[in-house]
Amino acid sequence: MSTQTKTFKTEVSQLLDLVIHSLYSNKEIFLRELISNASDAIDRARFEALSNSDLHEPEGGWKIKLVPDKDANTLTIVDNGIGMNEVELETNIGTIANSGTKAFLKQLKEAEAKDRPELIGQFGVGFYASFMVAEKVEILTRRAGETQAWHWTSTGDGTYEIEEAEREQHGTTITLHLRKEEDEDGSEDFTAEYKLREIVKKYSDYIAFPVVMDVKRSEKDEEASKEGEDPVYKDVIKEETLNSMKAIWTRPKSEVTDEEYQTFYKAAFHDWEDPRKIIHWSAEGTTEFKGLLFIPKKAPFDLFYNDEAKGLHLYVKRVFIMNDCKELIPGYLRFVKGVVDSADLSLNVSREILQNNPLVRRIGKNVVSKVLSTLKEMQENDTAAYEDFWQEFGKVVKEGMHTDFANKDKISHLLRFESSKTEAGKTVSLKDYLDRMQPDQKEIYYLTGESRAVVENSPLLEAFKARNLEVLFLTDTIDEWVIPALESYEEKPLKGIHRGDVNLDSEDEQKEKEAKLEEAKENYASVLEALKKGLGDKIKEVRFSKRLTDSAAVLVSDDSGIDANMERMMKAMGQVVPVAPRILELNPAHPVLGKLKSMVEANAEDPEITEYAELLRDQAVLTEGGDLENPARFAQQISKLMAK
Ligand code: ADP
Numbered sequence: 001m002s003t004q005t006k007t008f009k010t011e012v013s014q015l016l017d018l019v020i021h022s023l024y025s026n027k028e029i030f031l032r033e034l035i036s037n038a039s040d041a042i043d044r045a046r047f048e049a050l051s052n053s054d055l056h057e058p059e060g061g062w063k064i065k066l067v068p069d070k071d072a073n074t075l076t077i078v079d080n081g082i083g084m085n086e087v088e089l090e091t092n093i094g095t096i097a098n099s100g101t102k103a104f105l106k107q108l109k110e111a112e113a114k115d116r117p118e119l120i121g122q123f124g125v126g127f128y129a130s131f132m133v134a135e136k137v138e139i140l141t142r143r144a145g146e147t148q149a150w151h152w153t154s155t156g157d158g159t160y161e162i163e164e165a166e167r168e169q170h171g172t173t174i175t176l177h178l179r180k181e182e183d184e185d186g187s188e189d190f191t192a193e194y195k196l197r198e199i200v201k202k203y204s205d206y207i208a209f210p211v212v213m214d215v216k217r218s219e220k221d222e223e224a225s226k227e228g229e230d231p232v233y234k235d236v237i238k239e240e241t242l243n244s245m246k247a248i249w250t251r252p253k254s255e256v257t258d259e260e261y262q263t264f265y266k267a268a269f270h271d272w273e274d275p276r277k278i279i280h281w282s283a284e285g286t287t288e289f290k291g292l293l294f295i296p297k298k299a300p301f302d303l304f305y306n307d308e309a310k311g312l313h314l315y316v317k318r319v320f321i322m323n324d325c326k327e328l329i330p331g332y333l334r335f336v337k338g339v340v341d342s343a344d345l346s347l348n349v350s351r352e353i354l355q356n357n358p359l360v361r362r363i364g365k366n367v368v369s370k371v372l373s374t375l376k377e378m379q380e381n382d383t384a385a386y387e388d389f390w391q392e393f394g395k396v397v398k399e400g401m402h403t404d405f406a407n408k409d410k411i412s413h414l415l416r417f418e419s420s421k422t423e424a425g426k427t428v429s430l431k432d433y434l435d436r437m438q439p440d441q442k443e444i445y446y447l448t449g450e451s452r453a454v455v456e457n458s459p460l461l462e463a464f465k466a467r468n469l470e471v472l473f474l475t476d477t478i479d480e481w482v483i484p485a486l487e488s489y490e491e492k493p494l495k496g497i498h499r500g501d502v503n504l505d506s507e508d509e510q511k512e513k514e515a516k517l518e519e520a521k522e523n524y525a526s527v528l529e530a531l532k533k534g535l536g537d538k539i540k541e542v543r544f545s546k547r548l549t550d551s552a553a554v555l556v557s558d559d560s561g562i563d564a565n566m567e568r569m570m571k572a573m574g575q576v577v578p579v580a581p582r583i584l585e586l587n588p589a590h591p592v593l594g595k596l597k598s599m600v601e602a603n604a605e606d607p608e609i610t611e612y613a614e615l616l617r618d619q620a621v622l623t624e625g626g627d628l629e630n631p632a633r634f635a636q637q638i639s640k641l642m643a644k
Contacts, residue, residue, distance in 0.1 A: 003163040008094055008154075012128070014105055016156045019131050027133050027188065031196070032203035032267065033126035034077045034174060038064045039207045041081025041172060043320045045144055048082065055144055058169060066200075066213045066242075068191035073178045075190050080171040085143040086150050089162065093127060093139070093152065107301055131156040133190055134176035144170035200242040203267045208320060210241045247318050249292035249339050253280050265294045268313075269337045273297045276389055279338070279374050287362045291370065293338030299392045303335065310334055312367070314354075315341040327360045332400035333371055335393045340367065372410045379414065379429065387427060390416050394427075398478045401485040412486055417446070417472040417479075420461060424452055428472075430489040438469060443495040444488075446472040448479060448566075454625035459551035460497050463504055466549065471497060480566050497547075498624075499557055505546070513546050520544050520588035527596045530604060531584070534613035538581060545585030552590040555582045555620040584617055592616070611637050 008016065042062045049055040058080045067076040084092060130137050135155060142149035149167035154160035167173070178190055189195060193215060200211050214237050224232040248256055248264045262274045275294035282290050293312070311324035318341060328340055344359055354360050375397075379386040390397075400411045416427035421436075433444060445464060449455035455473045464471050474483070486494060505513060521528075521544060532542045540558070548554060557580070567580075586593065592612075599609055618634045621627075628634050 003161050005159050005161050006090070006094065007159050011105065012094065013158045015108075015128055016131055016158075018105070018108055019128050020156055028190075028199045029203065030129040030133050030176075031077075031190070031199050032270075033129045035064055035200070035204045035207060035211055036270075037126055038077060038079035038081060038172065039204075039209055040323070041079055041083070042209050043323075044082040045080070045170070047321070048144065052145070058171075062209050064207070064209055064211045066196055066211065068193065068196060068213070070191045073180075073191065074175055075178060075196075076173060076175045078171065078173045080169060081144075083143040083146075083167075083170045083172050084141045084150070085146055085148070086162070088143065089139070089141065089150055089152055094160065130174070130176055133178055133188075135179050136177040138175040138177075139172060140165055140167055140175075141172040142167040142170050146170075197242055202263075205243045206246060206248060206264050206267055207243055208245055208247065208318075210245065211243045212239050212241050214238070215240045247315075247341075249280065249290050249341055250318060256280070261292075265337070268339075269294065269296075271296055275337075276385065277374065277378065279370060281370060283363075283366050287359060287366065288343040289363055289366075290341045291338065291367060293336050293367070293371065295336060295389065295393075297388075297392070299335060299396075303393075303396060310337075312337070313339045314345075315339060316345045317341070317343060321345075325354065325360075327354050327357070328364045328367055329371075330364075330368060330400070330404055332396055332398075332403055333368065335396060336371055368404070368407065369410075372407060372414070375414050376410070387416070390427060391425075395476050395478055398476065398482050401482045408485060412489055415482070415486075417474060418452055419473055420456070420465065420471045428470075433470060433472065434490055434492065436470065437492075438467070441469065442492065444472065444492050445469060445495055445497050446474050446483070447497050448474040448483075450625040451475055454623075457623065458498075459548055459554045459620075459623055460556075462549045462551070463547045464497065467504055469504070516588055517544050517546065520593070524588075524593050524597055526600045526604070527593060528586075530596070530600045530609050531586075531613040531616070534610035535584070535617060539584050539617065540581035541583045543583065543585055544588045548585065548587035548590075550587075551623070552587050552592050553616045553620045554585050555617070555624060556585055557582055584620060586616070611640075615641070 007013075042064070045055065046057075046062065049057070062080060065078040067078065068074075069076070137154055137156070139152040140149060141152070149165045150162060151165035152160060152162050176190075193213065196213060204211060216235050217238050218233045219236050221232045221234040224234070248260060258278075261278050261280070265271060265275050265278070266273075274297070276297045277295040279291065279293040279295075311326040312328040313323050314321045314325040314328065325340070329336055340363060342359070342363060345357075375386070375389075378389065394416060397411065397414055401408060401415075404411065412430065414429075416429050418424070418426065419428050419433070422428055430444070437444075447455045447458060447460060449458065452473055452475055455461070455475060461471060474480075483494060483496070488494060524544075528542050528544075532539065535542070545554065545556075596609065596612060599606055599612070615634070615637055618628050
């Protein structure tokens with residue numbers, strides 16, 4: 001039998017380094033992680049046993065055992081779950097099979113020490129948490145269905161050793177060689193029975209399998225105790241179960257306390273904080289199931305790395321079927337965590353069967369409408385909490401507008417946006433918007449852009465502000481997809497104020513403006529022509545505008561064209577952006593026109609006219625938050641102008 005020394009993948013080494021050197025608080029979560037892994041391993045063994053008659057429930061039942069040894073300063077966690085073979089050991093423990101790892105490590109490095117354990121919990125680097133408390137970790141494991149066992153050791157210093165070994169049964173034994181106790185009061189002694197009881201109760205109470213520990217008790221020795229004399233005591237070893245194993249979702253809502261829900265949530269879904277919202281219901285009728293869902297307070301760091309749903313945990317009559325059942329919840333609700341326990345599904349379902357199962361689809365539908373109606377209620381009854389929720393998850397919910405066509409209408413009631421009448425960071429719902437529309441207003445106005453700062457200062461807003469018209473600020477990238485899906489709300493069409501012609505004026509005002517426009521067209525025809533010539537193909541048209549009051553120029557798109565925000569988004573997604581020349585609109589009342597006119601009259605071929613044309617266009621690009629094609633040239637032109 002030979003021992004092989006191997007090197008961890010770089011990212012594992014980095015992670016271990018961080019775990020060992022920078023985590024100081026809440027070290028006790030290592031146990032939650034290891035128990036959760038053990039419980040998953042038993043779940044998998046049970047599941048495999050359903051279709052493999054060679055695999056049985058072990059004598060004494062499925063269980064997780066804690067073995068503290070004060071003298072050796074070790075803590076051992078034993079499970080009789082699925083175990084691992086050599087390949088699984090190497091891939092599961094030696095690498096991190098997650099695409100978000102780099103981003104996570106970066107975030108972890110930048111985070112404050114106190115926030116790190118929470119991050120670790122979210123990421124599920126579970127097993128590696130053992131190195132917070134152990135200077136050396138041993139794994140002895142045997143895969144169910146195989147005879148060869150494996151022994152793995154590491155001190156977390158970049159390498160691990162692996163060798164053949166023996167283990168009587170399938171399952172995994174993890175031995176932690178604990179670091180020397182740091183606190184004098186013993187609060188860090190992970191071999192103390194009371195401490196282990198406390199940690200298990202706190203984090204792992206609802207684990208579905210018994211977490212047991214052998215304890216020594218003093219009992220009266222019946223044989224040795226003689227009548228009439230003082231009783232004689234002897235030490236006996238008893239197996240104590242540390243967790244309650246109550247499947248909280250099967251109990252009626254009225255019998256579960258808030259605290260029970262919260263403890264369950266934190267333990268089962270590795271969160272540090274209480275959930276923002278608890279949704280517990282029992283569906284009856286065509287599909288019978290129990291659902292217990294949670295909306296977390298904070299978005300996980302990888303909410304946008306992966307737009308797939310992580311899924312809900314699926315049980316059938318309290319028997320665990322699988323984690324992360326994606327069929328039960330769509331991607332745009334991927335922040336929802338929870339459990340579905342069906343009374344109708346067969347225990348023998350596989351992932352493949354689930355994918356096309358009409359029953360599962362029906363449950364999924366029911367789950368979605370429950371979540372959407374809960375959110376609607378929350379917005380109506382507790383707007384402040386809903387706004388907080390929206391800050392965290394609004395962008396994700398918006399995805400539903402184009403991915404869940406059937407529920408588009410319901411989702412539209414959940415939308416919120418910042419606007420020209422909200423403070424930065426505050427939002428309005430579309431209903432709020434309708435409620436405070438001007439009496440004769442027929443459209444819902446919006447403006448898209450990169451950030452609030454950019455849209456707020458857009459010249460396009462001037463005319464709307466002057467008329468006290470509210471304009472929604474659509475500054476999330478996703479908004480470009482929301483708009484086409486939304487089109488209108490309560491029969492009021494949405495109108496982008498950067499698109500096409502916007503007409504805000506009364507008939508008289510219109511007439512007056514038309515007259516001014518005609519006048520300008522006549523007066524400055526030569527200027528328009530010279531500017532158009534100077535800008536060439538890069539501009540579709542140069543024309544006069546009715547929407548400007550202060551600024552000299554603005555860029556607009558025609559109704560169907562790609563606008564600046566869409567262009568930015570397509571670039572960000574690495575797509576080829578079709579060149580769609582835009583329209584440069586000029587303010588007919590701006591003094592710059594007079595200046596240009598005298599230049600054109602003096603010499604229509606003056607190259608400075610082209611420079612002015614470019615400056616006007618570049619200014620318009622800058623005010624909408626765009627990137628100049630040639631910033632250096634812009635700077636030179638400005639300096640030249642200043643020096644005149
Ligand atoms: P996670 O549990 O989030 O996947 P871990 O680092 O805790 O991450 O574990 C990595 C993998 O190692 C697990 O997904 C599982 O495949 C395997 N593993 C860990 N502990 C056990 C165990 N007690 N029994 C069997 N497999 C385990």
